[in-house]
Amino acid sequence: MTVRELGHDIYWIGAIDWNRRLFDSLIPLPEGTSYNAYFVKGSEKSALIDTVDPSKEFEFVCNLIKLGVEKVDYIIINHAEQDHSGSLPMASELFPEARIVVSEKCKDLVVSLLEIAPERCLVVKDHDTISLGDRTLEFFMAPWVHWPETMLTYLREDKILFSCDLFGSHIATSTLVVHDVAEMYHPAKRYYAEIMMPFRMQIRDHMKKIADLKIEMIAPSHGPLYQPPDPILALYRDWISDTVKNEVVIPYASMHGSTEKMVLHLAGALIDRGIAVKPFDLTKTDLGELAAALVDSATIVIGTPTLLFGPHPLVANAAFITNLIRPKAKYATVIGSYGWGGKTVEAVKGMLNHLSAEIIDPVYVKGAPDSACLRELEALAERIAAKHREAGLLNDSPPLLP
Numbered sequence: 001m002t003v004r005e006l007g008h009d010i011y012w013i014g015a016i017d018w019n020r021r022l023f024d025s026l027i028p029l030p031e032g033t034s035y036n037a038y039f040v041k042g043s044e045k046s047a048l049i050d051t052v053d054p055s056k057e058f059e060f061v062c063n064l065i066k067l068g069v070e071k072v073d074y075i076i077i078n079h080a081e082q083d084h085s086g087s088l089p090m091a092s093e094l095f096p097e098a099r100i101v102v103s104e105k106c107k108d109l110v111v112s113l114l115e116i117a118p119e120r121c122l123v124v125k126d127h128d129t130i131s132l133g134d135r136t137l138e139f140f141m142a143p144w145v146h147w148p149e150t151m152l153t154y155l156r157e158d159k160i161l162f163s164c165d166l167f168g169s170h171i172a173t174s175t176l177v178v179h180d181v182a183e184m185y186h187p188a189k190r191y192y193a194e195i196m197m198p199f200r201m202q203i204r205d206h207m208k209k210i211a212d213l214k215i216e217m218i219a220p221s222h223g224p225l226y227q228p229p230d231p232i233l234a235l236y237r238d239w240i241s242d243t244v245k246n247e248v249v250i251p252y253a254s255m256h257g258s259t260e261k262m263v264l265h266l267a268g269a270l271i272d273r274g275i276a277v278k279p280f281d282l283t284k285t286d287l288g289e290l291a292a293a294l295v296d297s298a299t300i301v302i303g304t305p306t307l308l309f310g311p312h313p314l315v316a317n318a319a320f321i322t323n324l325i326r327p328k329a330k331y332a333t334v335i336g337s338y339g340w341g342g343k344t345v346e347a348v349k350g351m352l353n354h355l356s357a358e359i360i361d362p363v364y365v366k367g368a369p370d371s372a373c374l375r376e377l378e379a380l381a382e383r384i385a386a387k388h389r390e391a392g393l394l395n396d397s398p399p400l401l402p
C-alpha cells in the first residue's frame with residue numbers, strides 16, 4: 001500500500017497490480033497494471049475520484065486509513081467498469097454521507113452492476129461543477145472511452161484532468177508521474193490499440209472539447225500520470241488521425257509451412273520495394289503487440305491456410321479482434337494455401353467488415369507455393385507498393401535492386 005502526494009491536499013491512493021497478466025479474460029498484461037484512485041481535499045469538502053479493482057480493496061482501505069480520511073463528501077465515478085468502480089460498494093458503506101457523482105448512464109450501470117442505491121447518486125452533465133470550497137471539480141461527458149458512460153473530471157484550480165481510462169497504460173511501475181513521454185511510448189500505444197482505437201472518432205471529439213482547458217497534469221486511471229500533458233496529447237492526435245505509415249502488418253498461421261513460405265516471400269518482396277513489414281506468427285504472438293502494430297500501418301495482409309473449410313482458428317481470432325479494434329489501415333488482403341477447397345478468402349474478408357480498408361486482390365493457391373505462386377506474391381507486393389505510392393507513403397523511385 002502507498003499514498004503519493006500530487007500537490008497540496010491532492011493524493012494518489014490507488015493500487016499497483018504487479019502480477020496481473022490478463023484483463024477481461026482477453027487482454028494480455030505483460031507488465032501488470034495499476035488502478036489509479038485519487039483523494040482531493042478542499043477547504044470545505046472532499047472528494048474521492050474513482051476507486052480500485054475489488055482485488056485491491058484492502059490496499060485501498062489501508063491507503064484511506066494511512067491518509068487519515070474520515071469524511072468524504074463526494075465519490076466521483078468517471079467509469080463504471082469494475083477495475084475502477086469495483087470498490088465503490090465498500091467505499092459507499094465506509095462513507096455513508098457521500099454522494100456518488102456519475103453521468104446519467106453511469107448511474108444506470110452502478111445501480112445494475114454494483115447494486116448502488118439510486119438515491120445515493122448525484123447525476124452530472126457536461127460542464128457541471130461541484131465546489132469543494134477553494135477547489136472546483138468540472139465534469140466533461142466523454143462517452144465511449146471505452147464504455148458509453150465515461151466522463152472526465154477537471155480539477156480547475158490545480159489544472160489536473162482526471163481522464164479515466166483515456167490516456168492510460170497497462171503498466172505496473174513505481175514511477176507515478178512521467179515527464180518524458182518516450183518512456184511510455186510503447187505501453188501507451190499498446191493500450192490505445194487494445195482499448196481506445198475502436199473509438200478514435202469519439203476521442204477526436206473529446207480532445208476538441210478539452211482543447212481550450214489549461215491542463216498541467218493528466219491523471220488517467222491506469223499507469224503513470226503525465227506532466228506536462230502535451231506530449232501524450234500529441235501522440236494521441238497522431239494515433240487518432242487518418243495518417244498511416246508505409247508499413248504492412250502480416251498476422252499469419254501456417255500448418256505445414258506453405259503459408260509461412262508465402263508470408264516470408266511477400267515480406268522480402270515488400271522490403272525490396274522500400275516498405276516496412278511486421279509479420280506476426282500467431283502461434284507465438286502476444287495479441288497486444290499485434291494490436292499496437294495495427295495502430296498506424298497502411299496495409300494488413302492476413303496469412304492463413306485452409307483448415308477443413310475456412311481460416312485457421314488462430315487467424316480467425318486475430319481477424320475477429322482486428323475487426324473489433326478497427327485499425328485505420330487503408331488496404332487489406334489475404335494470402336495462403338489450401339489442400340482441397342473451402343471458402344477461406346471470402347470468410348476472412350467477411351471478418352474484416354468493420355474496416356474501411358480497400359481489399360487488394362488476394363493470392364490464394366492450392367498446395368505448396370511453386371514458382372508461379374512466388375511470382376504472384378511479387379506482383380502482390382508491387383500492387384501494395386503502387387497503393388502506397390498513390391497514398392504518398394512511398395517515393396516514386398523504390399530502392400529495388402536490379
Ligand code: FEO
Binds near residue numbers: 082
Ligand atoms: Fe480501466 Fe475500462 O476500465
